[in-house]
Amino acid sequence: MAYKYTLEILAGISIVAFCALFLYTSATMSGAEFAGSDNVGSGLIAKLSGNAVENFQPLIPQWEPPSGEIEACLFALQAAVGGILVGGVFGFWFGQARGRNAE
């Protein structure tokens, strides 16, 4: 029982350490823009190929979210779909476990 919450404590510590690392990096690293690594990678592709990023055209036409806000909304929607799945199933299992214990 002494180790009942070991994983919860470890998860808490790792999240706090991660946040501290971010704060330290953002305070000390000059030029840290925190852009997506995908975009940074695209920049390197442009450099290696000698082609400007703007010159890379989609091979298959693609719809793009009209604004950053709409993109953020769609990312939130993706997380929400996952959250509903996870929350729904854990709730279902929790109810089942409680029913078994009641019997």
Place this chain on the structure above:
Amino acid sequence: MHIMEGFLPWQWCLIWWIIALPCLMLGIYQLKKVLNVDREALPLLGVTGGFIFILSSLKLPSVTGSCSHPTGTGLSTISFGPWITAVVCAIVLLFQSLFLAHGGLSVLGANIVSMGIVGPLVGYGVYRLLRDTSVNIYITVFLVTALADMFTYVTTSLELALAYPAGTGGFVSSFILFMGIFAVTQVPLAIVEGVVLALVFKYIVTLKPDILIRLGVFSEKKIDAARSEI
């Protein structure tokens, strides 16, 4: 880890699609088989897939001054293996390429190979190595999750280095440059993801140990030991 639409020559897009498609077909076949045998595997699939949806939508800052996202494929890899994980990843990546302009249809094969196939395959290898040993279940989940995440980004670097070898130093030099962007950024994220998903696995072990035993994820003895440990 997304390679953006138009950033991979069509020949490479084709090669990665040719590799991805048979894996997806095998995954769909295995998924049908698992669900035909045990319908109670469906909620577990929902949870493991749900975490791929959640974690791959979170862009988190890293020590390199850029942002990246975890993959969340570890739980699915342990519970269902790499091929079914590839199918779930394909759904997430398709959503992102159609509605978020992250990735794209031509590069979907390459993105499936990195996030849905190679990453989970490495994780699955680690899982198979440790499954029948005395290594703690949660340490196994941590290692599988963190390594599946890391190798997703190593594979993305490999895919890009193959398509864009550097003028001097060729493929190796290019691979090191891409690794510097993708893999180094990912190290802290992979560690946190590993710990968090190990915690989630603890709740699955607590609430639904029977499905893990029936699917043969871990032996009854190991699950019982894990339940009594923490």
